[in-house]
Ligand code: DU
């Protein structure tokens with residue numbers, strides 16, 4: 001209930017003028033292949049059950065992916081790679097994610113991003129990253145009773161997520177741990193069980209087409225984090 005309400009509030013956010021313009025312009029002009037789509041054109045909330053034990057944190061919705069379909073990593077190449085891997089390790093009901101009525105279910109996993117609007121060139125500004133952080137903080141607070149592990153995709157997500165975990169009540173070591181594929185940090189939670197933070201190269205084509213991130217590498221991190229989370 002709390003998370004569903006948060007998702008609705010996020011979808012109405014207009015705090016970043018540049019991103020509001022961009023998400024709406026992309027939704028108007030579209031890509032030829034999606035000419036018959038009514039693009040979402042709004043902030044894309046997280047996706048997955050409110051009692052998730054594992055949270056996956058990306059970068060931002062893709063202009064013709066999440067910004068078109070309204071669901072994280074849905075309808076873009078990055079999502080093709082991510083959802084196939086989630087299915088392969090038993091965390092998703094199907095290997096593909098095409099649109100919001102495709103029946104996809106995630107098992108104990110919530111997929112979200114530190115920036116909820118599609119940015120030009122997939123590059124949010126530091127100001128946009130900071131403006132969006134309160135949404136991630138609130139999401140993490142709502143997940144806190146159940147979430148035990150996080151997979152952070154890429155350095156941008158890592159830099160945005162560490163302060164968000166700190167604000168949401170976990171203890172983040174100082175100096176802040178540096179992002180890397182396979183990096184694993186335990187965040188203490190004072191009054192509760194710790195959370196295992198796992199770095200993973202981002203699932204973007206830049207990494208997957210070049211072999212910097214292979215499907216096996218992705219499955220390994222997901223399996224490790226899911227096991228740590230009790231999934
Ligand atoms: O190449 P692409 O699948 O269109 O994704 C573009 C860009 O956005 C890439 O860096 C991945 C990132 N991304 C994300 O972080 N979260 C999403 O839900 C979709 C894409």
Ligand code: SF4
Nearest residue numbers: 013015016043117132
């Ligand atoms: Fe709001 Fe975040 Fe979108 Fe900025 S990026 S307009 S803070 S939802």
